[in-house]
Amino acid sequence: MNEHATQRDRSAESKVTDAERAARELAQLSDEERSDALHAIADAIDDNTEAILAANERDVEAAEELLAAGEYTQALVDRLKLSESKIASITAMVRSVAGQDDPLGETIEARRLDTGLELYKVSVPIGVVGAIFESRPDALVQIAALALKSGNAVILKGGSEAAESNRILYETIVEAVPGLPTGWAEQIEARADVAAILEMDDAIDLLMPRGSSEFVQYIQDNTSIPVLGHTEGVCHVYVDSEADIEMATNIAYDAKVQYPAVCNAVETVLVHESAAESFLPKIASEYAEAGVEVRGDDRVGEIVDVETATEADWSTEYGDLIVSIRVVDSLSDAIDHVARYGSKHTDAIVTDDGDRAARFMRSLDSASVFHNASTRFADGYRYGLGAEVGISTGKIHARGPVGLEGLTTYQYYLEGSGQQVGTYAGEDAKPYRHEDFDGVWSPGSLSDGE
Structure with a gap:
């Protein structure tokens, strides 16, 4: 546990730096490697059920004291509680995510600009995502699983009311997959760390807050990082x-x-x-x-x-x-x-x-x-999305339950054979063909279309 304490003492900036590096490496892993890692995580959670429940019990006992004092609601305590059946559903969710189709490398569109010049729109990870959530410790596993399957590094910040539960769940999933790039999942706990990451728009690509409308609004008002979140569920x-x-x-x-x-x-x-x-x-x-x-x-x-x-x-x-x-x-x-x-x-x-x-x-x-x-x-x-990082009530990028597709973006890959823009400009410009075709990108994947 001393090693874990040392890891927790690292600055938010160093954790985000490691996550950036890990994101580049994760994007290179095969779907099989990512899915195998998820099955290893599910096995580890199953094997560590007793310790997870013991940690959760400490959180619940503390929350019930605050409930009695009028500082917490019964709904918050209910969301906080884990049980053997709840942990079984968590591991089933992780395996479900592992079984989803690979969201990466999908050719969304293929267009022939000219013979031997083909443009492909291909799904890729977003990069580094930050998840800030309250109450529910199962959210930590859901978000980490979806991030891994979609090739994203993730910064995880749970609520203080679930500190013990989040800590052991985080340690369990990271220790289960020592072969993954260091920093693929990072945990922060201090409020000061949240303030720090809100300013790191050059390193974090997306923030996903889950909590009250006031909480989500606070995140949106205090960062220039794109925010994907929902407010109340009325x-x-x-x-x-x-x-x-x-x-x-x-x-x-x-x-x-x-x-x-x-x-x-x-x-x-x-x-x-x-x-x-x-x-x-x-x-x-x-x-x-x-x-x-x-x-x-x-x-x-x-x-x-x-x-x-x-x-x-x-x-x-x-x-x-x-x-x-x-x-x-x-x-x-x-x-x-x-x-x-x-x-x-x-x-x-x-x-x-x-x-x-x-x-x-x-x-x-x-x-x-x-x-x-x-x-x-x-x-x-x-x-049928495997799990969700949250439910988005906005309209941009993703809405409703956000699964793997909501954690991807796309790049344009152009495959050519020596073409120059000058050929298609001026009085004697050669016309573009701009023909959509049924193609799948891979390096050097020019078709023989005429």
Whole structure:
């Protein structure tokens, strides 16, 4: 452990320098080498389960003391907890990432500029990415796994509430793959280190914050490094006039109760006034049995016994067993409510009318919009991405659950046979062909196209 303590004492600048060097080497590794390393990481986490759980227990005990003092929320403590089944799901996620197709070296486009002059657009790693996240120690493994598979070096900064858990998980994954370039994954812990890396726009290519809207906004306001992040998960389920009430009840229940502490859990349920009389008593009963506190508007209160919702409730991410419900007069009113109060994360409509579903889905600017399905499906693993580094509610580069593709960019590779620009300029200029063709780049990969 002394060696690890020494590593932790290194400056943020030295860690980023090592990550830059590692990124250049990672980009040269084969998919087989990167995938084998991920399987070794999964094995190491499995083998170290007991020690990981012991470290996590120390974090949870400390968090529960702060919960009792009113400084932490129950949702934060829930996100912090690990278990044997949770660790099993973490290792399954790592193996799933290993099994994904190689995101690197893919020829996105091939264009023949002229005979013997061919342009290829090829996927490559971003380089050095920094991930700053709160509460969930499993996020450290997810992000490291996706970074490795996509050939990126990664700087990891978890929250202080998960310090023991993050530390042992980091040490476990790094020790599992001693053959990888030194610095492929670096961990920082001090707040001063965060301030330092926010200024390193010449070395860090992308920052990925995961946390509260205030936290993400702070990162965006204090760095010139591109930021890929999301703010709140104020997600909605709209029960339409044409909804199957049993289906709507099941979806609204799952979206809130299955795991309320995460960003894709529903926070507000909207119900068309014609469905309110049949839907509200059913969902209120289900929520009451699960211990969910329901806050409703006056029209909800006329049908079922609920706490009175305030204006603030409509824009609140509870992350807990609390939900707000509102009766709306029309599909248009439901769309307007989501557009006004939502966070562009995930929203769902329950209806048997395909045209009404299409209108809802096309009218909203959310990263994910569902028809007849729980908002809890908004997840990289469930989307088949292997895992996710986070969910982006922005529109640039990547949005929704960000997996391997969101951690790549592209380069243009030009394969020639001695051409000069002068040949294609002036009065006797030779014309470009500019023909797209079905080609795959490899060094010296000129086709014999005529």
